[in-house]
Amino acid sequence: MSKEKELELLEEENESLFEHYRIETDPKQTLVRIDKFLMDRLPNVSRNKVQAGIKDGFVLVDGEEIKPNYKIRPNQLITVSLPEPPRDTDVVPENILLNIVYEDEHLLVVNKDAGMVVHPAYNNWTGTLVNALTFHFQNLPTMENNEGRPGLVHRIDKDTSGLLVIAKTDLAMSGLAKQFLDHSIERTYYALVWGEPKEEEGTINVNLGRSLKDRRVTTAFPEGDFGRHAITHYKVLKNLRYVSLIQCNLETGRTHQIRAHMKYLGHPLFNDGTYGGNKVLKGTQFSKYKSFVDNCFKVIPRQALHAKSLGFVHPATKKFMQFDSELPKDFVEVMEKWDNYVQHH
Known part of the structure; x- marks a missing residue:
């Protein structure tokens, strides 16, 4: 493939990104690591943040993705692009009720x-x-x-x-x-997923990163060649033949971690359109069953995921605090519908 064609494909792939910085290196630029170079030139960024951005493909050199240890050379074009356009950081206060x-x-x-x-x-x-x-x-x-x-x-x-x-x-x-x-925060999520996992409980230890095809999606990189370290512990709470209620505990906190890890496991979250859970993935294609599933999608018009409990040490009192929450109405209702369906079919 020609260099021009490669750049053209890269531009198509990055259509959803907005350029924030464009830096041309000096003709007499000495060899220096890209992460160190950018850390000295971009405002309010740490080395970790620069390295994460490079790994996620937000930094290109002459139109190509590079690694954090890449050394820049004279007369190169460095672009830093992000999924949202540049904007000031002023936040408009709004009188919205908080729970x-x-x-x-x-x-x-x-x-x-x-x-x-x-x-x-x-x-x-x-x-x-x-x-x-x-x-x-x-x-x-x-x-x-x-x-x-x-x-x-x-x-x-x-x-x-x-x-x-x-x-x-x-x-x-x-x-x-x-x-x-330190990953010492306790975070428990409840998720309704398609199918019944083979193991009643387990740990998913698979790198996650932005998809190379669609940067709005997080994908698994089991070989560990891309992405960042991500760990999710899961336990099946209830099997309902076609779907399962599972508990997930996060050790790391990557973007869309549970959603991407469960898809990798072969059990996308129920009605998660981004990860393929918004169509019938288990069960028959008979019209009555499909109609039932469509009704369930209407009951919970979103991915079936709830951050149920949170535990941490209070920074001032040093006491451990834990908070639990009820499942929201749409989640409860869709669980009841599946329960009832399985009992009568």
């Missing part, structure tokens, strides 16, 4: 509804959890390199419901961030 489960002077725990985006981003600049937080709380801390996302220590997907811990002070922010970094 606060717990609050003290240092932190709060909220139960997020499905459909609410956690922080402003491309196509979702308003109506997010962060817009609500900045209305209800003043001077929330912001994690380093996380501008425009005050209070956030972690996040869950737009159509995932459940618990999030929010930092109100710098002490809480640093203390909670360290626990996430």
